[in-house]
Structures are given as C-alpha cells and as structure tokens.
Amino acid sequence: xxxxxxxxxxIAVALALIAGASAWLSRRWRIRETRRQHAEEALDxxxxxxxxxxxxxxxxxxxxxxxxxxxxxxRVRTLQxxxxxxxxxxxxxxxxxxxRLLDFxxxxxxxxVRDPEGWLESxxxxxxxxxxxxxxxxxxxxADTLRGRAGELLVDAEPESVFxx
Numbered sequence: 001x002x003x004x005x006x007x008x009x010x011i012a013v014a015l016a017l018i019a020g021a022s023a024w025l026s027r028r029w030r031i032r033e034t035r036r037q038h039a040e041e042a043l044d045x046x047x048x049x050x051x052x053x054x055x056x057x058x059x060x061x062x063x064x065x066x067x068x069x070x071x072x073x074x075r076v077r078t079l080q081x082x083x084x085x086x087x088x089x090x091x092x093x094x095x096x097x098x099x100r101l102l103d104f105x106x107x108x109x110x111x112x113v114r115d116p117e118g119w120l121e122s123x124x125x126x127x128x129x130x131x132x133x134x135x136x137x138x139x140x141x142x143a144d145t146l147r148g149r150a151g152e153l154l155v156d157a158e159p160e161s162v163f164x165x
Contacts, residue, residue: 038083039150045072045079046139053135056105057128073098084149090142097135104131 049072073095080087104127112119 035083036150038079039146042076042079042084042146043143045075046143048072049076050135050139053101053132057125057132084146087142087145087149090138090145094135094138094142097131097138101131101135104128 052072076094077091080091108119108122108124108128111122
C-alpha cells in the first residue's frame with residue numbers, strides 16, 4: 001500500500017509540473033501570437049498611411065482631413081502602446097515627419113489658391129519628394145523594427161512593394 005501511495009504522489013507531482021509547464025507555454029504562445037498580429041496590423045496601417053500620402057502628390061488639391069489620414073497612425077499608436085512600448089521613439093519620429101508633411105501640404109494648398117504662379121515656381125514636387133524620402137526612411141525603419149520585434153518575417157514582399165515609392 002505504501003508503495004502505491006509513493007508512486008501515486010510522484011505521478012501527481014509530475015502531472016502538476018506538466019500542467020504548469022503547459023500553462024506557461026500556452027501563455028507565452030498567446031503573447032507571441034498577439035504581438036505578431038499587432039505587428040501585422042501596424043504594418044498594414046503604415047502601408048495605408050503611406051498610400052494615402054503618396055496619393056497627395058498625385059492630387060491637384062490637398063485632400064486634407066476629409067479622408068482622415070491620421071486614422072492609420074492612430075491605429076499604429078494604439079498597437080504600439082499595447083504590444084511594442086519600446087517603439088515609442090520611432091513612432092515619435094514618424095509623427096514629427098507627418099506633422100511637417102501636413103504643414104507643407106496645407107501651405108502649398110494656400111499658396112496655390114492665393115498665388116498660382118508662385119505655387120508653380122515654388123518647386124512643390126521637389127520639396128514634397130524631399131519630405132517623402134524622409135518619411136520613407138522613418139516608415140521603413142519602423143516596419144523593419146516591427147518585423148524584428150514580432151520575432152519573424154511578417155510580410156514576404158520586399159519593403160519597396162509594401163510601401164509605395
């Protein structure tokens with residue numbers, strides 16, 4: 001009888017250890033999967049924002065806030081706070097570039113309405129492209145960091161095809 005109790009207690013301890021290890025692994029997997037999903041969502045939001053911004057170059061007039069350009073950035077910020085607090089400085093850089101781009105686009109819109117000749121002579125496209133290059137560098141750095149933080153390559157495509165040129 002004593003041998004049976006001895007073996008039963010070791011089996012109970014082993015089952016408890018297995019249950020604990022299973023719970024720990026399951027929790028770790030859920031956290032990793034959540035971070036991966038958040039990284040995918042953030043990359044998608046960055047791509048939508050970049051697409052909107054690239055469209056501003058092609059439009060005759062600045063679309064302004066009617067298309068709610070900040071919505072993808074708000075989503076990126078929400079996801080960053082939830083799963084990637086270490087990316088706060090990179091997101092601040094993106095928001096700074098975003099503010100400069102919006103300021104530039106609004107000023108160009110005002111100049112186009114007030115002084116069309118001055119607008120034509122203002123090298124609008126060249127200045128936009130300089131800001132666009134800065135934007136691309138920040139977005140690509142943020143996207144690369146998101147991919148690395150998620151622990152695996154999330155998008156099979158090259159960054160050039162995910163974010164418009």
